[in-house]
Amino acid sequence: MTTESPSSYNDLEKMNINAILTSINKEDQTVPDAVQKAIPQIEALVSQIVPRMQKGGRLFYIGAGTSGRLGVVDASECPPTFGVPFDLVVGIIAGGDTAIRKAVENAEDDWNQAWIDLASYQPDENDTLIGIAASGRTPYVIGGLNEARKAGLLTGCVVCNDGSAVAKASEFPVEVVVGPEFLTGSTRMKAGTAQKLVLNMISTAVMIRLGKVKGNKMVDMQLTNxxxxxxxxxxxxxxxxxxxxxxxxxxxxxxxxxxxxxxxxxxx
Missing domain, CATH: 1.10.8 (Helicase, Ruva Protein; domain 3)
Known part of the structure; x- marks a missing residue:
């Protein structure tokens, strides 16, 4: 897995601050190019989500750790930005809301829990489930996607390795391969940035197609401050x-x- 490949940089502890920051920035500049290569996959997924949501479907994100938190962030920003109900786009993280602030041990290793977490929402065939996993091998996400497909939901994913188990469990995978991290295996960095960019693209494109934007303005935003x-x-x-x-x-x-x-x- 490229997300676990050794960093191209060595002896990080010997770098001065400027070298650390410059190197991180250099790596970050490669992320938009990786996302651009995945646009056809993103387009295919969005094209499937929109008609389902026009029929009353919802969009669910599932993930663990950083990936789960990014899903929760994107979902939580849809109501204030687009004036939609809080349960139209839902982010679910392995370990529950506690895991947003504090890691919950072994939560991502449970193959069955994601579907249990989704069950309270009574998902149906108009709903979409997007699994978010930098590695593409998280059991919580794979298990949730497998059960969702059996139940007739549309399934997609955002992963940062080619040919992953999460992608294979999804009908419309989005694979953004960003390569080794500056800090080996720290997927909160480039992989997390790529996932955030893709989620921005998915939710914004969906909401525009659902008529939640006029011209280039957020005309349905909540006026909370x-x-x-x-x-x-x-x-x-x-x-x-x-x-x-x-x-x-x-x-x-x-x-x-x-x-x-x-x-x-x-x-x-």
């Missing part, structure tokens, strides 16, 4: 060319950028 309210006001002003006062009045009355714009356009 002053910064976002100010952003919403600017969107309204730019879109329908009204005064700040009018934009504020519309937002106060209708509660979202989309609703404010639509209500104003109906009046004119």
């Amino acid at each position: 002053e910064k976002l309210v100010n952003r919403a006001l600017k969107m309204i002003i730019d879109e329908i060319n009204v005064s700040p006062e009018k934009a504020q009045a519309l937002l106060n009355e209708h509660g979202s950028v989309r609703a404010s714009i639509e209500a104003y356009e109906k009046q004119i």
Whole structure:
């Protein structure tokens, strides 16, 4: 597995700070190229997810350790960014929510637990399960994907090795091979960066295709702080060319950028 291959750098403890940082940055610059090579796979997966979600399906992520945390992060950002229900995109990590902050021993080695964790959501054939595993060999993820396929769910994955067991368990694998890490085996680095980029692409592309974006703006975002309210006001002003006062009045009355714009356009 390339994710476990020896680093191209030796004697890290003898490097000065600048050499450490420069070397890490040099390795990180290779990640976008690896992601670009996987775009056809990402496109194939997104193309399958969208019609299922249009029928009421949900998107689930499963993973362990860093991979699981990245899935939880991406899922948790969908409601505030796109105004979708909190249970439309769901991130599940081996070991439960405790594992988000503290590693849970042996949680990733349980072949059956992922499907048990998913069962409470009553998954069906309109749902999608994406397994996230840098190594591509995590039992928790493989077991969950195998059971999901039996139940008729769409299955995909994001892995960082070629020909992995996780990819073989998925109908639409995404394989982003980033090569050896600067710190041998530390897949929170390049592999984690690649997974984050791919998850950004998947969720954003899906939400755009589901109509959660207008132009290039997050018109359904949740207005949970002053910064976002100010952003919403600017969107309204730019879109329908009204005064700040009018934009504020519309937002106060209708509660979202989309609703404010639509209500104003109906009046004119």
